[in-house]
Amino acid sequence: xxxxxxxxxxxxxxxxxxxxxxxxxxxxxxxxxxxxxxxxxxxxxxxxxxxxxxxxxxxxxxxxxxxxxxxxxxxxxxxxxxxxxxxxxxxxxxxxxxxxxxxxxxxxxxxxxxxxxxxxxxxxxxxxxxxxxxxxxxxxxxxxxxxxxxxxxxxxxxxxxxxxxxxxxxxxxxxxxxxxxxxxxxxxxxxxxxxxxxxxxxxxxxxxxxxxxxxxxxxxxxxxxxxxxxxxxxxxxxxxxxxxxxxxx
Numbered sequence: 685x686x687x688x689x690x691x692x693x694x695x696x697x698x699x700x701x702x703x704x705x706x707x708x709x710x711x712x713x714x715x716x717x718x719x720x721x722x723x724x725x726x727x728x729x730x731x732x733x734x735x736x737x738x739x740x741x742x743x744x745x746x747x748x749x750x751x752x753x754x755x756x757x758x759x760x761x762x763x764x765x766x767x768x769x770x771x772x773x774x775x776x777x778x779x780x781x782x783x784x785x786x787x788x789x790x791x792x793x794x795x796x797x798x799x800x801x802x803x804x805x806x807x808x809x810x811x812x813x814x815x816x817x818x819x820x821x822x823x824x825x826x827x828x829x830x831x832x833x834x835x836x837x838x839x840x841x842x843x844x845x846x847x848x849x850x851x852x853x854x855x856x857x858x859x860x861x862x863x864x865x866x867x868x869x870x871x872x873x874x875x876x877x878x879x880x881x882x883x884x885x886x887x888x889x890x891x892x893x894x895x896x897x898x899x900x901x902x903x904x905x906x907x908x909x910x911x912x913x914x915x916x917x918x919x920x921x922x923x924x925x926x927x928x929x930x931x932x933x
Contacts, residue, residue: 715905717856718863718912720761721873724769724777725750726895726926733928734809737802737838742772750896750924751780757898757919759784764862766791767855769798769869777896778867796851799869803838831888845875845885852876856903870928873899880909894927896920 725747729736743751758781766789768778775793782789805813805820814821823833824841834840848868855864870893878888880901893899893915900912917925 715860717860717903719852719856719901719903720758720781720863720865721876721899721901722754722777722781722865722867723870723873723893723895723897724771724773724867725780727773729807730895730926730928732809734807735802735805735813737799737806737835738771739806740771740773743776746924746926747773747895748776750920750926751777753919753924754780754896754898755784758782758865762863763789763865765789765855765859765864767794767797767864767866768792769867769872770795771798771869774798774867774869778865781865781867792855794851794855796847796854797866797868797872800841800844800871800875801835801838803835805835805838827890830890831884831886841871841875841888842885844872845879845888848872848876849879853903853907856907860905876901877911877914880911890929891915892927892929894920894925 725743727736727741727747728744729739729741731744731746754777763782763785766778766782768774768791770793774797778791782791802808805817808816810821810825813825817836820833820836823829824835831841831845834842852866855866873893874891875885875888877891877899878885883889891914894917897915897917897920899914899916902910902912904910
């Protein structure tokens with residue numbers, strides 16, 4: 685699993701390591717809420733290296749196989765609530781997360797955890813984006829000024845950061861002391877991890893998150909987030925491991 689990461693002061697944000705980390709948590713008696721953030725499995729657009737925002741693409745065959753790995757991952761975690769983005773790929777991923785439960789788990793479909801809206805750039809490859817929207821490519825894809833980037837005809841990263849922060853804290857406030865699994869998306873999860881790491885939106889960094897990787901954040905009674913681990917992919921065999929940022933055509 686990944687290194688334990690402090691809430692502040694982590695400089696090597698783009699790297700993840702596989703180290704043994706206990707993913708189980710005790711039920712809180714002091715208002716602490718545990719949030720697992722799960723990136724969805726792959727789709728055809730992921731495999732084609734296309735940027736994928738609000739397009740409602742389902743999991744592909746690889747994504748389904750990746751998703752099935754989450755059944756065992758969460759089998760021994762006492763989950764109280766499932767939350768998913770409205771998009772098909774996230775909904776199906778959450779189904780896998782909860783499939784091993786002995787008892788039904790309530791599920792919320794919440795638009796606050798939907799993916800970054802790429803607007804007119806949705807579906808473009810890296811090369812197409814560089815040619816058509818060079819400034820957005822420089823700021824977002826090359827990560828030169830991610831916090832101030834805004835998709836043409838879509839959202840800004842500031843909007844996503846605030847949406848994810850406010851949405852997840854609202855969900856936590858309404859389910860304080862619970863263990864919550866949220867199925868969401870790469871960029872969306874990254875923005876919340878920036879917030880949980882104490883990084884303001886203006887200075888947002890990139891975290892490398894593999895599909896069906898799991899991150900964990902504990903949020904105390906005062907709504908202060910504390911990162912437990914980021915991007916755990918210990919459950920993913922090499923043949924199913926996929927991370928867009930590490931792929932080239």
